[in-house]
Amino acid sequence: MSERIFLSSPHMSEEGYEQQYVQEAFDTNWIAPLGTNVNEFENELAEKVGVKSAAALSSGTAAIHLALKAADVKEGDIVFCPSLTFSATANPIIYQHATPVFIDSNEKTWNMDPEALEEAFKKYPEVKAVIVVHLYGLSAEMDRIMEICNKYNVVVIEDAAESLGTYYKGKHTGTFGDYGVFSFNGNKIITTSGGGMLVSNNEEMVEKARFWATQSRDQARHYQHSEVGFNYRMSNIVAGIGRGQLKVLDKRVEKKRYIYEFYKQELGGLEDIMFMPWNEWDEPNFWLSSMVLTGSVRPVDIMDALEKENIESRPVWKPMHLQPYFEKYDFIGNGIAEKLFENGVCLPSDTKMMDEELFRVTNVIKGLF
Numbered sequence: 001m002s003e004r005i006f007l008s009s010p011h012m013s014e015e016g017y018e019q020q021y022v023q024e025a026f027d028t029n030w031i032a033p034l035g036t037n038v039n040e041f042e043n044e045l046a047e048k049v050g051v052k053s054a055a056a057l058s059s060g061t062a063a064i065h066l067a068l069k070a071a072d073v074k075e076g077d078i079v080f081c082p083s084l085t086f087s088a089t090a091n092p093i094i095y096q097h098a099t100p101v102f103i104d105s106n107e108k109t110w111n112m113d114p115e116a117l118e119e120a121f122k123k124y125p126e127v128k129a130v131i132v133v134h135l136y137g138l139s140a141e142m143d144r145i146m147e148i149c150n151k152y153n154v155v156v157i158e159d160a161a162e163s164l165g166t167y168y169k170g171k172h173t174g175t176f177g178d179y180g181v182f183s184f185n186g187n188k189i190i191t192t193s194g195g196g197m198l199v200s201n202n203e204e205m206v207e208k209a210r211f212w213a214t215q216s217r218d219q220a221r222h223y224q225h226s227e228v229g230f231n232y233r234m235s236n237i238v239a240g241i242g243r244g245q246l247k248v249l250d251k252r253v254e255k256k257r258y259i260y261e262f263y264k265q266e267l268g269g270l271e272d273i274m275f276m277p278w279n280e281w282d283e284p285n286f287w288l289s290s291m292v293l294t295g296s297v298r299p300v301d302i303m304d305a306l307e308k309e310n311i312e313s314r315p316v317w318k319p320m321h322l323q324p325y326f327e328k329y330d331f332i333g334n335g336i337a338e339k340l341f342e343n344g345v346c347l348p349s350d351t352k353m354m355d356e357e358l359f360r361v362t363n364v365i366k367g368l369f
Contacts, residue, residue, distance in 0.1 A: 001310050002360070004310050005310065005312060007187065007314060008187040008188075008189075008287070008349050008350050009350050010186050010187075011252065012244070013248045016244075017243070017244030017245075017248070018240065018241045021243045021244050022241060024037070025237055032236065033235050034233065037237070037239035038233070038236050038239040040243060041240075041243050042054040045182070045199070045242075046199060049172040049175055049180070050172055051199045052201045052202075053207070054197050055197065055199075055206050055213065056233070056234035057197065057209075058213075058231070058233065059183070059185070059194060059195060060181050060183030060184075060196035061091060062230070062232040063181040063197060064157065065092035065095050065096070066232065067157045067181060067209075068095075068096050068157065069209075069212065070179060070200075070208065070209055071128065074097070076098070076099065078124050078126060078128060079098050079100055080100075080101050080117065080130040080131065081093060081101070081131045082102070082103055082112045082131070082132070082133045082320075082337075083102035083103060083321045083322075084105045084110065084135060084320075084340060085159070085320065086317055087320065088161070088183075089131055089133055089320075101120055101124055101127070101331075101332065102330070102331045103117050103331075103333060104333020104334060104335070104336050104337050105333075105337045105340060106336055108141070108277060109139070109277060110135050110136070110138055110276060111132070111133060111134060111140035111141070112132055112133065112145060113333060116334070117145060117148055118148055119332050120332040121152050123332065127152070130145075130154055130157070132145055132158050132159065133162075134158070134160050134163035134174075135162060136162055136288045137162055137163045137165075138163070138276060138277065138278075138284050139166055139282045142173075142176045146176055146177070155177075156177030156178050156179075157181065158173060158176060159181050160172075160180050161182060161183035161196070163284070163287070164182045164188070164189055164190065165249050165252070165253040168282060178200060178202065179202075179205075180199040181196060181198060183196050184197070188287070189253065189285050190252060191241070192234070192241045192245065195234045195242060210233070212227070213229075213231075213233045214231075214232075215229035215230065217229065252351050253286070256287060256289075257284075257285075257286050259286065259289055260286040260289040263275070263347055263361075266358075266362040266366075267291070267362055267365060270366070272293055272294045272296070273292075273294075274294065275289070276290045276291065286349070288349045289346070289347045290316060290344055290345065290347065292340060292344045292345075293343050293345065298343075299342075299345040302345050302365055306361065309364050311348055311361055311364065313348060314345070315341065316343075316344030316345065316346060317341065318341050319337040322341070347361060
């Protein structure tokens with residue numbers, strides 16, 4: 001059996017940046033949750049994406065949760081959320097005892113459809129917040145979405161967990177709304193093994209999020225808590241890995257783009273394949289190269305054939321409104337998200353892949369046609 005090709009596995013820098021920062025934490029005995037790496041990772045990422053403030057947290061999910069709390073989302077409030085996303089986008093809405101309303105995608109971006117969003121506002125004008133996702137590193141149509149949300153004066157939270165390094169019209173995704181969220185899970189474009197970041201130009205609320213994330217411990221000699229708190233802070237060791245990874249982000253984006261263009265060159269000529277959209281205003285990070293199938297060859301055929309050759313792939317996200325837990329909530333749209341799920345497949349997009357591995361993938365797929 002040939003060596004396993006992974007969908008998107010951790011890729012540490014060849015220069016060893018991560019080990020240098022982690023070793024520094026050991027040398028100074030800052031192994032405990034906070035320390036220089038946490039502070040500097042926050043500063044360096046905020047500078048990289050162009051925001052005033054950032055809070056390093058234990059996960060992207062935690063960052064979404066605290067963003068909803070910062071937006072004062074409470075029990076009974078309505079939050080709009082894309083249906084085509086990972087459950088981590090929607091789960092924090094439930095943590096706050098709020099009510100999600102799921103919004104369809106469009107084929108132009110695979111992300112939140114502005115037309116469906118406007119329809120949702122007409123049905124639920126009292127909505128408290130809108131979560132926008134940049135799926136697979138593709139930017140949502142932010143000008144139109146922000147125009148609609150501003151008209152209704154609603155808080156916008158960008159789930160940019162999959163899109164660090166993506167630009168919309170020259171500006172980083174995650175920086176258009178009131179709050180942005182990034183993930184450093186093991187399969188993301190850069191990783192800290194696990195972790196996330198909440199970013200915003202509202203420095204006061206980011207500081208408040210840090211307070212909540214450290215168990216809401218008041219300034220007192222004894223342990224005193226006037227608000228409910230969470231154990232959401234990133235550790236100093238993990239943050240050291242993140243600082244090293246941030247140094248190679250641009251290289252990782254470059255390789256992800258190479259992988260996407262390789263697949264499109266090799267497979268784009270097949271009649272029944274259409275790759276994920278790349279719009280003129282979008283500079284994606286191409287986190288996962290994905291495509292939809294319109295003919296007799298189905299996603300499961302490709303995934304099964306690849307698995308037989310020890311190659312990992314996955315379906316496109318199953319929409320939230322089709323999930324057993326979330327199906328009771330309202331959905332606004334025309335079924336584009338469901339269509340993308342039924343016909344979509346994500347190809348291995350590991351930045352350590354060489355052309356030999358890429359040809360292994362494309363040859364298997366070509367064989368099915």
